[in-house]
Amino acid sequence: MKNPDPTSREITAMLRQWEKGDRTALEELMPLVYDELHKQAARYLRRERADHTLQTTALIHEAFLKLVGQREARWESRTHFFAIAAQAMRRILIDHARAKHQAKRGGANITLALDDVEPVSGGNERDVDLLALDQALGRLAKIDEQQVRIVELRYFGGLNLEETAAALGISRATVVRDWSVAKTWLRRELTR
Numbered sequence: 001m002k003n004p005d006p007t008s009r010e011i012t013a014m015l016r017q018w019e020k021g022d023r024t025a026l027e028e029l030m031p032l033v034y035d036e037l038h039k040q041a042a043r044y045l046r047r048e049r050a051d052h053t054l055q056t057t058a059l060i061h062e063a064f065l066k067l068v069g070q071r072e073a074r075w076e077s078r079t080h081f082f083a084i085a086a087q088a089m090r091r092i093l094i095d096h097a098r099a100k101h102q103a104k105r106g107g108a109n110i111t112l113a114l115d116d117v118e119p120v121s122g123g124n125e126r127d128v129d130l131l132a133l134d135q136a137l138g139r140l141a142k143i144d145e146q147q148v149r150i151v152e153l154r155y156f157g158g159l160n161l162e163e164t165a166a167a168l169g170i171s172r173a174t175v176v177r178d179w180s181v182a183k184t185w186l187r188r189e190l191t192r
Contacts, residue, residue, distance in 0.1 A: 015029065018075070
C-alpha cells in the first residue's frame, strides 16, 4: 500500500526516476504533486481580476505540460520542482495577460493582488499590474538575478523563506536581505 502522505524524499526520488525517462514515475508523481500545484494555481488566480478567463485546472495543466516538456530538467528536490512550476505558472499568466491586453488594444492592464506576501507596491495598495511587475522584474534581472528568483519563488511560488533558501541553495539570512531589497526596488519602480 502506498504512503498517503509522501515525503519530500519520495517525491524527489520519483522526480529523478522521471528525469531518467521512467514514464511510470511521472504517472505516480502527478497525483502526489497535484494538490500543491492546485494550491499554487488557486493562489495566483485568487489574485486576478474577477473576470479572468483562465481556470485553475487549465493553469495547472498548462504548467504541467511545460514541466513534462522539459527534457533537460535536472530535478534537485521537491522544492526545486515547485519552484520551476511557479516560474511556469508566472509565464503562463503573463502570456495570458499580454494576449488579453493586446486583444483589447489599449485595455486596462491585468492586476495581481499581493495577498500572501508583503506587498511590493507599498502603502495600502494591494494590487500590482502584472505586466508592469514582469517588466520591472526584467529590469531587476539586469542588476541582480538572484533577487528576481527570490521574488518569483516567494511571490509567484508562495514559498516561505526556508523553502526559498533551500530552492536556491543560499542561507535564510540572504533570502531575507535580498527579499527586502527587491521589494524596496520594485516598490520604487512600480510607483514611478
